[in-house]
Amino acid sequence: MTTTGLKLFAMFFMSLDHIAKFIPESPIAFHWIGRLAAPLFTFCAIQGFYYTKNKNKYLVRMYLFGVGMAIISLIVNYACKDRHGAISITNNFFVTLFVMCLIIYIIEELNQSKKKLYLIIFVIWQIISTIICIIISELVSVDMPGSAKIFYGAILGNIFFNEGGIIFITLGVLMYTTKNSKKNISIAYVSFCVFYFIFYLTDIMTRIGKRIDYYYSDTVYFIFRFFSILLGVEIMRHGNESFLSLNYQWMMIGALPFILLYNNKKGKGLKYLFYLFYPIHILILYFVRSFIIIN
Numbered sequence: 001m002t003t004t005g006l007k008l009f010a011m012f013f014m015s016l017d018h019i020a021k022f023i024p025e026s027p028i029a030f031h032w033i034g035r036l037a038a039p040l041f042t043f044c045a046i047q048g049f050y051y052t053k054n055k056n057k058y059l060v061r062m063y064l065f066g067v068g069m070a071i072i073s074l075i076v077n078y079a080c081k082d083r084h085g086a087i088s089i090t091n092n093f094f095v096t097l098f099v100m101c102l103i104i105y106i107i108e109e110l111n112q113s114k115k116k117l118y119l120i121i122f123v124i125w126q127i128i129s130t131i132i133c134i135i136i137s138e139l140v141s142v143d144m145p146g147s148a149k150i151f152y153g154a155i156l157g158n159i160f161f162n163e164g165g166i167i168f169i170t171l172g173v174l175m176y177t178t179k180n181s182k183k184n185i186s187i188a189y190v191s192f193c194v195f196y197f198i199f200y201l202t203d204i205m206t207r208i209g210k211r212i213d214y215y216y217s218d219t220v221y222f223i224f225r226f227f228s229i230l231l232g233v234e235i236m237r238h239g240n241e242s243f244l245s246l247n248y249q250w251m252m253i254g255a256l257p258f259i260l261l262y263n264n265k266k267g268k269g270l271k272y273l274f275y276l277f278y279p280i281h282i283l284i285l286y287f288v289r290s291f292i293i294i295n
Contacts (some may be wrong), residue, residue, distance in 0.1 A: 001258065002267025003044045007274055009258055010040035015281060018091070022285040024292060032251050038093065038164060039171070039189075039255040041274070043262070045097045046104065046176045051266070055105055062101060063157065065275050066094035070154035072279055076286065087289070091282055094275075095154045095162040100172035102157065107173075129156035182260055189256055197250035 017034020020026040045062075052058045073089040106118045133156065137148035153161025160166055171192055178184035212220055 001261040001263060002265045003047055003262070004267025004270055006040050006044050006258060006262060007270070010037045010044065011274065011277055013037040013040070014278075018282060018285050022087070022282075022289040024289070032248055033254075035249055035251040036255040036258070038168060039252045040258055041093060042097065042100070042168065042172045043175055043255075043259050045101065046172060046179060047262075049101045049104060050176070050179065055101075055109060059098065059101055059105060061275075062094055062098040066092060066098050066154045066157075069094055069279050070151045072283070074151050076283065080286075080290065089282060089286060090150050091163060091278075092150060092154055093163050093278070095150075095157070096164045096168055097172070099157055099159050099162060100169045103159075103169065103173055104176050108176075125157075126159050129153075129158045130160055132156060133158055133161050185259065186256060189259070190253065193250050193253040193256075196252075 013034050014037035016030040017037060020028065020030035020034065049055060049058055069092045073092065077088045103122070106115060106122060110118055129152075133149045133152040136152055149161040150163070152158070159169060162169075174188050174192065175185060178188045
């Protein structure tokens with residue numbers, strides 16, 4: 001299967017997932033199927049980044065579409081914040097793919113002397129941008145409905161405040177390092193999904209959080225919760241069935257057969273189809289939801 005074929009499947013899975021998000025009373029199975037989308041887009045992005053003739057242009061394009069999506073979301077969220085049943089648009093996988101490819105670029109493409117310097121700059125910038133995202137979003141939270149941190153994360157290229165967070169960026173880098181071996185990528189990907197499953201099945205972060213909340217000060221608990229959020233992990237959940245009804249991200253294991261069908265060919269391209277389809281279909285579903293709620 002070509003990258004074009006994988007993208008088309010990913011777009012279909014993503015559409016089902018977003019239908020379930022925006023359209024009331026949609027089957028939860030749409031979310032389960034939707035878990036296949038992000039890994040497939042991630043895989044296609046790293047393949048595209050690896051084979052592209054101009055990696056700088058690739059990064060700039062991804063960044064600009066991420067910023068554009070952030071601005072569109074901001075405008076829509078602000079304009080519709082007072083509508084009955086309105087929800088915020090926080091979808092922006094462009095940013096996740098951008099940061100992922102940027103890390104790969106620094107690690108793989110720069111020579112040894114530049115690599116160390118740029119890695120240091122990258123780490124320092126992530127610390128600074130994280131602080132900026134938190135402080136500014138709190139200061140202007142009234143004027144920034146929805147997830148302000150996600151908006152600023154897009155502008156600043158932050159590794160934590162993006163759709164999927166650092167966990168999916170890590171998955172992307174892992175996919176890149178194993179891209180030349182179907183055996184290696186299978187082992188790495190299955191291990192990642194199993195870890196996800198066990199992590200949420202045991203609800204370990206909630207258990208640790210409760211212990212810290214009970215035995216230690218509020219400051220210690222706040223620090224623990226803060227770093228949990230940065231890692232993209234929400235704590236203090238309830239219910240033993242959460243790995244099926246709430247935390248079903250582990251179901252992305254279903255993307256592996258599609259990845260293994262990849263034949264190292266680009267296909268017909270359709271380079272800008274995903275870039276345009278992504279914001280357009282989200283806006284359509286958002287306003288369809290508004291129409292359904294109002295009527």
